[in-house]
Amino acid sequence: EVQLLESGGGLVQPGGSLRLSCAASGFIFSSHAMSWVRQAPGKGLEWVSGLTGSGDNTYYRDSVRGRFTISRDNSKKTLFLEMNSLRPEDTAVYFCAKDRNIIITSFDNWGQGILVTVSS
Amino acid sequence: DIQMTQSPSTLSASVGDRVTITCRASQSINNWLAWYQQKPGKAPKLLIYKASILENGVPSRFSGSASETEFTLTISSLQPDDFATYYCQQYHSYGYTFGQGTKLEIK
Numbered sequence: 001e002v003q004l005l006e007s008g009g010g011l012v013q014p015g016g017s018l019r020l021s022c023a024a025s026g027f028i029f030s031s032h033a034m035s036w037v038r039q040a041p042g043k044g045l046e047w048v049s050g051l052t053g054s055g056d057n058t059y060y061r062d063s064v065r066g067r068f069t070i071s072r073d074n075s076k077k078t079l080f081l082e083m084n085s086l087r088p089e090d091t092a093v094y095f096c097a098k099d100r101n102i103i104i105t106s107f108d109n110w111g112q113g114i115l116v117t118v119s120s
Numbered sequence: 121d122i123q124m125t126q127s128p129s130t131l132s133a134s135v136g137d138r139v140t141i142t143c144r145a146s147q148s149i150n151n152w153l154a155w156y157q158q159k160p161g162k163a164p165k166l167l168i169y170k171a172s173i174l175e176n177g178v179p180s181r182f183s184g185s186a187s188e189t190e191f192t193l194t195i196s197s198l199q200p201d202d203f204a205t206y207y208c209q210q211y212h213s214y215g216y217t218f219g220q221g222t223k224l225e226i227k
Binding site for chain 2: 045
């Protein structure tokens with residue numbers, strides 16, 4: 001059974017930093033791309049960042065490029081999202097999502113989500 | 121980025137009804153489209169990928185179709201468990217954009 005467990009969320013002041021982690025199990029981690037998708041309170045889904053199975057190729061939405069860094073440790077089956085210079089508009093539930101393929105396509109398994117709140 | 125426009129935003133229907141949700145892409149996406157179901161407080165669930173391929177374990181009352189840049193999700197006979205919000209997502213190119221969602225409510 002595929003399991004994805006996010007951690008590292010919480011309350012942070014504008015301009016602050018957080019590091020999200022997603023521990024994966026139940027599948028061959030390095031064979032699948034991974035992404036972070038967020039959902040602001042009461043809003044729709046928004047893809048944030050993703051990377052290929054090897055981690056060699058990373059992708060970001062424009063609003064987070066230069067502030068967020070996605071990475072993975074395939075030996076520890078863990079996905080990360082380093083978030084710096086956080087803004088109130090980054091407030092959302094962040095989901096870790098497993099891709100069906102080694103490149104970014106569609107997401108067949110999701111974590112339960114973790115809340116990030118950016119507020120003073 | 122490719123824009124994905126879903127309609128309607130809200131849909132009221134009854135158990136047993138046949139319902140259709142539409143998603144329109146701002147340019148060709150070669151059927152690289154997925155549909156997800158999300159219930160309140162839960163993670164999304166993949167229903168369909170490549171516009172019309174049913175994900176393993178998804179009931180056959182769900183189906184997807186495509187016509188150029190217009191995509192539809194059809195539920196042939198609504199069940200109580202189907203009342204949720206549905207999203208389309210393109211994965212043709214960078215941005216991997218979602219539609220704004222369609223909330224399916226009980227009439």
